[in-house]
Amino acid sequence: MVTRAAFEIGGASIAPGTRRTVDIPVSVLADHTPVAMSAHVIHGRREGPTVFVSAGVHGDEVIGVEIVRRILTLPNLKNLKGTLICVPVVNAFGLLNHSRYLPDRRDLNRCFPGSDKGSLASRLADIFMTEIVEKCDLGIDLHSAAIHRTNLPQIRISSGNSTTKKLAHVFGAPVVLQSSLREGSLRQAAKDMGVDVLLYEAGEALRFDELYIRAGVLGVLRVLHHLGMIGAKGIAKAKSDPLFCGASRWIRATQGGLLRTFKSEGDVVEEGDVLAAVSDPFGQVEHNIIAPISGVIIGRAVMPIVNEGDAIYHIATVKSTDDPEDTVDTLSTQLEDMPLFYEDEII
Missing domain, CATH: 2.40.50.100 (RNA polymerase II/Efflux pump adaptor protein, barrel-sandwich hybrid domain)
Structure with a gap:
């Protein structure tokens, strides 16, 4: 068997069959405190796709951070094929300040692909694109609604892309929404780079919702299984097709x-x-x-x-031709019946 090459990221080298958290330098605060974007890399022994799962692009959208945390504790990843890059907190500045924005008052998801000579937000966007997106075949970006709003779990995709449409159905969220790409968004910048991104939206800023967290964890696992990166053990298929909304x-x-x-x-x-x-x-x-x-x-x-x-x-x-109410009820019941995705769960 041919040995895979090590995976290079942020100046670190990850050997096949190992996993490691890499701190990628971003900036230094006014009090000389360094700020990094931490990426946990699982580099499988066997060949396969390279996928990133990101959260916290908006610092107050903490539900995605919890989804990534739970995914990283699961035994499903032990014999991973390919490479999985998990970035639970892209915007550390926002997370620490419970804010959607960066200190320069910019929305990171309007600053991609960024520039290494631009504003703080632009520089962070550039780091994420060059260190993460550029190395991947697919991304799953986790979000919630803005503060004082909440979202039903949904996957957002752009029109005319059969690959993301298929993966959105595999994810199994209640709704798949076809939405246009915004200039400066991660999805737009990744598309320009030839990388597809699924956008998961669920819940409310600065709040956890257990069912919506489960939907996110299970959806990511379904996609990884569909790509042949992990086995099927413990990964239930969605009992109903999602509603496709145009x-x-x-x-x-x-x-x-x-x-x-x-x-x-x-x-x-x-x-x-x-x-x-x-x-x-x-x-x-x-x-x-x-x-x-x-x-x-x-x-x-x-x-x-x-x-x-x-x-x-x-x-x-x-x-969709399916009854919308039946679809939402079926998928909600399935999530309620699922075991909890905590560190001591059995999958």
């Missing part, structure tokens, strides 16, 4: 006040349904928020204090 729309408050929601993420709504009500503090003025389209709610606001124009509900239009 478009989505945010429904906004037409007045400020106190928000009372009547529908939640995962609910299927029809055009004309009352989704929520916004009232003034005296109860004298009340305005209903009506669904302008039919679809499935994939995101919503959780902050009860709203201003005019605030995004309240994110509704996706369903292209």
